[in-house]
Amino acid sequence: MRGEELLEFVKGQFEKLEANALDIGLKAVSRDGLVIFISFIAKNTSKEYLMKCTYHDDDRDPVVGVSFVNPQNPKESGNQFWPSDKRTAIKNTNNPPFVCIPGVYEYHFIHHQGAPVLRQHLSLDNTVSDIIGLISK
Amino acid sequence: MGNEIEVIEDQSIELFESEQTKKDPNKDKKKVLKLHVRTIDAEKTFRFRENETIHFVKITAMGKFGIDLSQEGQYFLLYDGRTLVDSKTLEQEGIPDKATLRLKNEPQVGCNAR
Numbered sequence: 001m002r003g004e005e006l007l008e009f010v011k012g013q014f015e016k017l018e019a020n021a022l023d024i025g026l027k028a029v030s031r032d033g034l035v036i037f038i039s040f041i042a043k044n045t046s047k048e049y050l051m052k053c054t055y056h057d058d059d060r061d062p063v064v065g066v067s068f069v070n071p072q073n074p075k076e077s078g079n080q081f082w083p084s085d086k087r088t089a090i091k092n093t094n095n096p097p098f099v100c101i102p103g104v105y106e107y108h109f110i111h112h113q114g115a116p117v118l119r120q121h122l123s124l125d126n127t128v129s130d131i132i133g134l135i136s137k
Numbered sequence: 138m139g140n141e142i143e144v145i146e147d148q149s150i151e152l153f154e155s156e157q158t159k160k161d162p163n164k165d166k167k168k169v170l171k172l173h174v175r176t177i178d179a180e181k182t183f184r185f186r187e188n189e190t191i192h193f194v195k196i197t198a199m200g201k202f203g204i205d206l207s208q209e210g211q212y213f214l215l216y217d218g219r220t221l222v223d224s225k226t227l228e229q230e231g232i233p234d235k236a237t238l239r240l241k242n243e244p245q246v247g248c249n250a251r
Binding site: 020022023024025026040041042043044087088089091100101102103107111112115120123126129130132133134136137 | 175177178213215216217218219220236237238239241243244245246247248
């Protein structure tokens with residue numbers, strides 16, 4: 001998905017996420033074009049994280065790219081800003097780190113190319129709550 | 138006036154009680170919570186007493202959403218960024234009236250090793 005069509009899609013995903021932010025346990029959400037920042041505090045560690053969700057303007061399905069950045073300075077990235085999870089779906093020691101679950105761009109188009117993109121994988125709300133669920137266990 | 142309408146609406150929603158609660162002579166002293174349970178593409182509203190376990194809420198919701206109960210181990214409830222513990226009660230997990238819980242299945246994890 002490209003251009004205006006993609007931007008409209010991202011706006012829709014952002015609005016849905018914003019509406020459900022409290023239920024999912026998000027502290028704040030913001031959008032800058034195709035990039036959405038999601039701030040939350042992991043309930044089990046009380047540590048704050050900033051998830052950077054990036055949509056790619058390409059011909060692929062609009063699956064969101066996920067990374068974690070410095071909550072105090074979103075321009076700063078690095079493994080130290082990534083959370084961990086018991087199932088090790090979050091590959092926080094890889095270079096670069098990535099989240100290895102369906103619904104994430106790096107899963108479908110880099111590490112598991114050819115994995116089918118299903119309808120639920122296009123829902124940012126669903127992908128974010130999947131990631132929060134992994135971290136909170 | 139607004140409150141009256143809300144009470145009527147609440148009472149129209151089925152109250153689900155576990156076998157243990159049904160046998161409890163003091164069950165009427167337990168607060169009834171109206172809860173919304175949401176999946177990826179649907180939402181349903183339920184009423185439960187605060188002493189019900191998360192597990193009971195989960196399997197009740199799964200049944201109403203038509204999800205095979207044999208898969209219950211793969212599902213969990215998420216609220217306010219927390220994975221709710223099956224063995225705890227709604228009260229112990231601090232679930233307030235009118236809360237929205239997410240019924241989610243464990244995401245498939247792509248890589249087994251780092």
